[in-house]
Amino acid sequence: MATAWFRWGVALTLLAVSACGGGGDEADPVARGRAAYLANCVACHATNPKLAGPIGPEVAGSSRELIAAKVMRNTYPPGYAPKRATRAMAPLPHLEPKLEDLASYLGGLSPASIP
Numbered sequence: 419m420a421t422a423w424f425r426w427g428v429a430l431t432l433l434a435v436s437a438c439g440g441g442g443d444e445a446d447p448v449a450r451g452r453a454a455y456l457a458n459c460v461a462c463h464a465t466n467p468k469l470a471g472p473i474g475p476e477v478a479g480s481s482r483e484l485i486a487a488k489v490m491r492n493t494y495p496p497g498y499a500p501k502r503a504t505r506a507m508a509p510l511p512h513l514e515p516k517l518e519d520l521a522s523y524l525g526g527l528s529p530a531s532i533p
């Protein structure tokens with residue numbers, strides 16, 4: 419019994435430690451990408467990337483190339499058909515170190531599936 423409680427204690431402590439990463443230091447790239455998304459993208463895109471936001475379209479399922487092109491230069495990869503014809507998104511080139519994390523988070527989501 420005591421061992422079981424001890425294991426739970428260890429598990430909960432680890433959970434608490436990982437949940438408090440906050441500053442984007444989490445070991446999990448998806449968690450870091452989600453934090454970066456919530457910190458930099460939801461002024462325009464929806465908190466849930468599968469939905470259209472107040473200004474920007476849904477971005478779940480975006481490829482690394484697409485995210486890099488939009489975030490670094492506000493362009494699109496060759497041959498990509500944009501969801502919107504506008505060019506309203508401001509590039510955020512200072513986020514280059516976060517591109518891999520953003521791609522892990524957004525790219526790992528299935529695209530919007532609105533019934």
Ligand code: HEC
Nearest residue numbers: 458459462473474480485488500501502504505506507508
């Ligand atoms: C200032 C508002 C704004 C911010 C902030 C913003 N976006 Fe956008 N985003 C847009 C708009 C508007 C579009 C639609 C195309 C356009 O007008 O540029 C777009 C389009 C995109 C697209 C292309 C969608 C498609 O398939 O055509 C991706 C990917 C994207 N944004 C990712 C991001 C990410 C990742 C961030 C945060 C790092 C972000 N955006 C921050 C406004 C914004």
